[in-house]
Amino acid sequence: MEKRSSLILSPKKLIYDRIAEQGTVSKLDLLNEFSLTKSTMTRLLEEITREGLLIESGFGESSGGRRPILYQINPSYGYILGLEISRMYSSLGLFDMQMNPKSIIHWRMDEAFTPERFLEHISNQIRAFLRDHQLVDSQIIGIGIGAVGPLDRENGLILSPLHFPAEGWNNLPICKLVEERTGFKALLDNGANTALLGERWSIRHANIQHMLYVHAGAGLRYAMMSHGSIVHGTTDMEDAIGQMIIQTDGPRLDNNGNYGALEAFVSVQALENRARSEVKMGKDLILNTYKVTAEKLTYDVLVQALRDGNPHVTELFTQAAVHFGIGLANVINLFHPETIILGGALINSHELFFQTAVDVALKNTYRYPEYQPQFSLGKLKEEAVVTGAAFMVRDHMIL
Structure with a gap:
């Protein structure tokens, strides 16, 4: 293996990837997709099959002549x-x-x-x-x-x-x-x-080309896919979404990053900090109910209180979800993906968080409702x- 960016993919690799993507494919299907002669395609398929990477998986429907052989990748090759x-x-x-x-x-x-x-x-x-x-x-x-x-x-x-x-x-x-x-x-x-x-692999048959993934948990992370390929920057930009400024001169998370950055409002640490601050100001959110001290007021305790319907904690999560929706809208307006997949501890804390964030994002999406992205919790999740x-x-x- 080596870095894909330095490679010009060989015809064999392109054929293999196409078969992997489609599941089962005939030689005619491949000839319709690649500018190769029939003899060259036959030779390449024979080579890849002989190497054990492909296997024959039966016959397709006949269009008047012999039924075509179907190929699929060999799942147990490695x-x-x-x-x-x-x-x-x-x-x-x-x-x-x-x-x-x-x-x-x-x-x-x-x-x-x-x-x-x-x-x-x-x-x-x-x-x-x-x-x-x-x-x-x-x-x-x-x-x-x-x-x-x-x-x-x-x-x-x-x-x-x-x-x-x-x-x-x-x-x-x-x-x-x-x-x-x-x-x-x-x-x-x-x-x-x-x-x-x-x-993207789990929904490959939908042929979605432009996707956004955002993870909200201990930090904020995101990834973009355009024309089926991951978008990389000159430096690793996974956590860049968390440094998006959504409030001028706003708070800073744990003395790191930008003031007023999204992660200061939407992260596990931000929620814990906010809850502990309110307790210190005399707003006893949940200490007596869950028999914890302010120092032990952790995210796990807050999630339990949220699921139990505690109104103060529900408001904390709702405010975080609103801020998250604003951050999502900012990224969506720059990229306009087809599908946005949301994951992470905050997203999975309660359906309230996901739905609030989506509603706010859509209300602030440019050219909505003519442009309507699809939001999803993903198929693979964790x-x-x-x-x-x-x-x-x-x-x-x-x-």
């Missing part, structure tokens, strides 16, 4: 690992070549998950996956990593992520460390990009990052 590195929860998944999940595990990140402990944990889990599915190392194509940014993707580095509960994650050569620990080639992108890749990370590895295969 297996791919997807790894999510996030602040609150991380995940590891094993996938076949058709991105069917064979095993996926999730675990909560805490102060014990230093990089060394993290690497030990995933190494043990990978060995368990291989034992469970009776696989050997040579069957693993590689491991894709979707991590919290900012990143140096080219050099496989996690640079300076905020709000990690454990120490040691700054300037971390994660690809090198994973490769040394597991023996498998690693590729890195930010978690928002890989989540969008995963969600498995989007690991699926997209695995997809990234397959996407970078050289044929």
Whole structure:
């Protein structure tokens, strides 16, 4: 594998990707899509099949002559690992070549998950996956990593992520460390990009070309896809949406970033800070009901209070959702995607948050209702990052 941006895709890779996207395809279907002669197409299909990447999957409908052979990619040609590195929860998944999940595990990140402990944990889990599915190392194509940014993707580095509960994650050569620990080639992108890749794969038959993914949790992360490809900036821009200024001279989150930035109103930390401030001002939101001190007034407690219908906490989440909707509208007005997928702890806290944010975003969307984007919670949800990370590895295969 190597960086896709440096590649001119071979005809074999283009054919393989098209078959993977469509599921089952005949030679005639491929001839109608590619400017290749029949003899060249026949030779390429025979080569890819002989290499084990494709298999014949029966016959299509006849149009008057012999029924055409149908091809599909061989799901068991190899297996791919997807790894999510996030602040609150991380995940590891094993996938076949058709991105069917064979095993996926999730675990909560805490102060014990230093990089060394993290690497030990995933190494043990990978060995368990291989034992469970009776696989050997040579069957693993590689491991894709979707991590919290900012990143140096080219050099496989996690640079300076905020709000990690454990120490040691700054300037971390994660690809090198994973490769040394597991023996498998690693590729890195930010978690928002890989989540969008995963969600796009799950609805590939809809042929959506322009998509936006926004994750609202411990921080705000986003990714954009145009003409079916992830949009990358000159630097990793996953957390840039959180630095969008929505209130001049507004608050700043934990002495980082811009004043009046979106993340100061919409994030786990912002909600916790707001709730604790109100308690200190004499507004006893939920301390007595849930028997916690102001210092123990965590996001988990707030979510429970929200779901129990506490009016003060409901107002806190509603205000955050309104601000989030304004931020969404700003991005939508710059890009006008077909589909917007929302994920993360805040989005999943309660249907109130999602619906309020969507309503506010639409009210502030330029050319609405003539232009009406589709909002979604996604199909893969918490498995989007690991699926997209695995997809990234397959996407970078050289044929």
